[in-house]
Amino acid sequence: MPAEYPTVVLRFANIAMFHKQQLCGIEHITENTDGSLTVTVSNTPDQQIIDLVLCSGGAVQIICPHDLIKKVIKQAENVIKANMPQEPIRKIIKNGSYKNLLSYKKSRIIYHATVLFTRRFLYRGDRTIDQMIQAARSGKQNIVEGAKASGVSTETELRLTGVARASLEELLEDYNDYLFVNDLPQWDKDDKAARKIRLLGKSKNESYETYRQYFEERSAGTFANIMICLLHQCNYLLDRQISSQEANFLKNGGLKERMYNARIEGKRKNKQAE
Numbered sequence: 001m002p003a004e005y006p007t008v009v010l011r012f013a014n015i016a017m018f019h020k021q022q023l024c025g026i027e028h029i030t031e032n033t034d035g036s037l038t039v040t041v042s043n044t045p046d047q048q049i050i051d052l053v054l055c056s057g058g059a060v061q062i063i064c065p066h067d068l069i070k071k072v073i074k075q076a077e078n079v080i081k082a083n084m085p086q087e088p089i090r091k092i093i094k095n096g097s098y099k100n101l102l103s104y105k106k107s108r109i110i111y112h113a114t115v116l117f118t119r120r121f122l123y124r125g126d127r128t129i130d131q132m133i134q135a136a137r138s139g140k141q142n143i144v145e146g147a148k149a150s151g152v153s154t155e156t157e158l159r160l161t162g163v164a165r166a167s168l169e170e171l172l173e174d175y176n177d178y179l180f181v182n183d184l185p186q187w188d189k190d191d192k193a194a195r196k197i198r199l200l201g202k203s204k205n206e207s208y209e210t211y212r213q214y215f216e217e218r219s220a221g222t223f224a225n226i227m228i229c230l231l232h233q234c235n236y237l238l239d240r241q242i243s244s245q246e247a248n249f250l251k252n253g254g255l256k257e258r259m260y261n262a263r264i265e266g267k268r269k270n271k272q273a274e
Contacts, residue, residue, distance in 0.1 A: 098147035103237040106201070107140040107168065109208050111228055113215050114171065117227065121178075132174050138167035139234070158245045165238040167272040172231040175224045184221035186228070193222075197229040 098104045114136040118129040121222045157205030187194040198209055208215075214226055 062071065063090065098144045101143060101147060101241070103164075103234055103241055104140065104143045104147070106162070106204065106230060106234040107136075107143055109206070110168070110171070110227065110234060111136040112139045112208050113211065113223075113227060113230070115254070116215055117220075117223055121204060121223070128174065132171060135167045135171040135174065139164045139171065142167065143238075154245065154248060158242065160246060161238060161242050165235060165242065168231055168238070169236055172235070175227050175231065178224050179228075182220070185222065187225045193225070194229055197226050201230065201233045231242065 114132050118126075118132055122129050122132075142160045142164035146157045146164065150157040174187070178184075198248060200206065203210060203270075211226065211230075215223060218226070
């Protein structure tokens with residue numbers, strides 16, 4: 001057999017499919033026990049036949065020569081790639097861990113410290129206790145819920161982060177009121193004590209333990225001023241978080257927009273594959 005004529009083995013899924021083809025140079029036909037058909041031909045089938053064989057679950061094997069083997073294998077790879085199910089476009093974005101958010105870490109300190117503050121300095125039965133604890137909890141929990149919702153709905157994430165910000169602003173006012181009502185001095189932002197607390201707030205491993213000694217041993221006025229510093233820091237972080245979420249929403253839209261764009265992109269790819 002001349003070198004320019006390869007030997008090609010086509011494996012058809014069934015006999016009916018084979019009868020639809022116009023093949024030249026058939027050398028051997030074998031009917032397999034599973035109902036498929038193996039056909040050996042001494043010429044290169046056109047691309048349409050190769051496509052049909054591969055898409056129907058058949059196989060193509062080139063016996064010789066070597067250069068034609070490479071060519072047909074490349075054609076086969078292209079057909080398989082074009083007809084493989086496309087990986088779905090993920091529009092439910094993987095949300096980040098809320099535990100890595102600086103705002104969450106600081107809000108957690110604020111919540112636990114507020115529970116201790118109300119126990120130490122407010123009288124049992126004072127309605128302010130529940131209000132302050134609920135405001136602190138709302139700040140923390142809405143950061144958590146917003147982060148978990150971020151993969152599905154940017155709008156929900158933005159709304160919940162806004163709720164967290166509002167709750168902590170309410171708590172900030174409670175601490176300001178406590179100082180005012182009890183005629184206790186409020187630190188200026190440039191006071192030495194305030195600068196020290198801000199510096200602690202920037203520490204890499206900041207946690208409740210960072211402030212435990214102050215929370216458990218200092219006076220009500222010092223405790224409240226520390227909380228005001230922490231709340232200003234947390235609110236600053238949340239303001240930046242909200243700005244980032246707003247920018248992301250304007251750029252990428254919400255879930256509906258992403259799903260619509262995914263459908264359009266999927267249709268475009270399917271059309272190209274055809």
